[in-house]
Amino acid sequence: MVIIGAGPSGLYAAVELARRGVAARILERLPEPHHETRATSIQPGTLELLARSGMADEVRAASVHVKCARVVDADLGLVGEMPYADLDCAWPFQCSLPQWRTEQILAERLAELGGVVERGVAVTSMEERDDGVLIRLEQADGTSTLVEATWVVGAGGAHSVMRESMDETLEGFTYPGTVLAANIGARCDLARDASNLVATPEGFVLLVPLPDERWLTFVGDLDDDESARLAHATPSAVVAPAIRRRITGDVEVEDVGWATSFHMHQRVVPRLAEGRRFLLGDAGHLSSPFGGEGLNSALHDALDIAWKLALTTRGHARPALVESFAIERLAADHHVLDVSQKVDGMARSAVEAARTGVRPSPATPAQRAALTRARCLLDVSYAGSPIVxxxxxxxxxxxxxxxxxxxxxxxxxxxxxxxxxxxxxxxxxxxxxxxxxxxxxxxxxxxxxxxxxxxxxxxxxxxxxxxxxxxxxxxxxxxxxxxxxxxxxxxx
CATH class of the missing domain: 3.40.30.120 (Glutaredoxin)
Known part of the structure; x- marks a missing residue:
């Protein structure tokens, strides 16, 4: 069995396979682990999975616990909030942790179980046969080899060789505009127990606490001048001026660590599986980062395919079990995308309200409770699956x-x-x-x-x-x- 990609979903799939006595060959094109912040939210519903895998304690100890989602104005005055206190879960909070650290915890757990990641190995092509998948690998020195795998799990991110081999495309849309993302040191009076969406007439700034007194920030609605600056400067040089332009309250950016610019997407493939090939995470679906569901749905993808492939590999499953992966996870991923779009819409509505002064009708308590459970991945259901x-x-x-x-x-x-x-x-x-x-x-x-x-x-x-x-x-x-x-x- 081969897993392509040593990001969160690939590592977690390998951990869950190893816990069930099934070894996988994990291939990663990057020669060294990255140190980028990227996706940071680990939801309560995902913590429940990590608890059974033996990693929840370390994740909780290493992270900042986000107990509330707040909306504030340009002066940092409170507009609204969504607390997580009433969740039917042992951990009514999100864990905020840089992605590189999450991957480190996953890799350490995998090593405890005897697994290892092969780095500097790129998959350049693959061809499915009746009894396996033929994969062409390229080493860091340029040499090429062919290997055959019974099953292949594609967790290689948005630019997926696996997805291309399946002739699949990420269908959906791209949100307008460019977004800055950065790990910053900042002096401000915002509470560090909450994610803070600063909705201003000039656009939004999302500030989420990270360990070591750092913040993850997203800055959106870049104007033409800011976009032009991006063409001639690094994202880190644009972050502080963009934040100052939007926030009139007391926030001072002291340093910018990792930074990037990107476009937000709402996309999913029509099929997550074909024959002996399976897509996980960004290889199969992309969503707005506002709600923090992308990383989490990827980990749920990984667990679903891992327990099913483990039973199949050990000869304890009929074909219906592996076939259920695409059915269950595609429905669940569509649900996550719907939730992500709602959260994104709420954020954009807050910005529009800051511009116009007209605020949308507030959600009912039942609607707020349902959305809170949904964004925390506590309402994921496989009702209607052929194996329930x-x-x-x-x-x-x-x-x-x-x-x-x-x-x-x-x-x-x-x-x-x-x-x-x-x-x-x-x-x-x-x-x-x-x-x-x-x-x-x-x-x-x-x-x-x-x-x-x-x-x-x-x-x-x-x-x-x-x-x-x-x-x-x-x-x-x-x-x-x-x-x-x-x-x-x-x-x-």
């Missing part, structure tokens, strides 16, 4: 959440890499023993969990922490339905 289902016995019309495909609220506390069967109340003893024997090693049976189901029920939680199946009651018929469901994509 339920069996409701006579007299059972409805069950409380979570339903099939939805996130199990306590998933961060579940141990191991297998499916977890959570049994509550009285269950059919013979049926449960039969399930335990047949699916041992693939399904761990846990009794008396207090799972929010019927007085008698069985809830199957997949290795990614989403509900795969629920049966109520857990009688002979319900457990037989569960057994048939497992047999649809697993091999006992």
């Amino acid at each position: 289902g339920e069996h409701l016995g006579p007299g059972v019309d409805t069950l409380p959440a979570p339903g099939p495909g939805e996130r199990f609220p306590n998933r961060a506390t579940l141990n191991g890499t297998a499916h977890q069967l959570l049994v509550s109340g009285t269950a059919d003893t013979e049926g449960l023993e039969r399930l335990d024997r047949r699916w041992r090693g693939l399904v761990d049976v846990v009794h008396g969990t207090g799972a929010p189901q019927a007085p008698s029920g069985a809830l199957l939680v997949r290795p990614d922490g989403h509900v795969g199946f629920r049966a109520a009651p857990a009688d002979a018929a319900g457990l037989a339905a569960l057994d048939t469901f497992l047999d649809s994509y697993l091999v006992p």
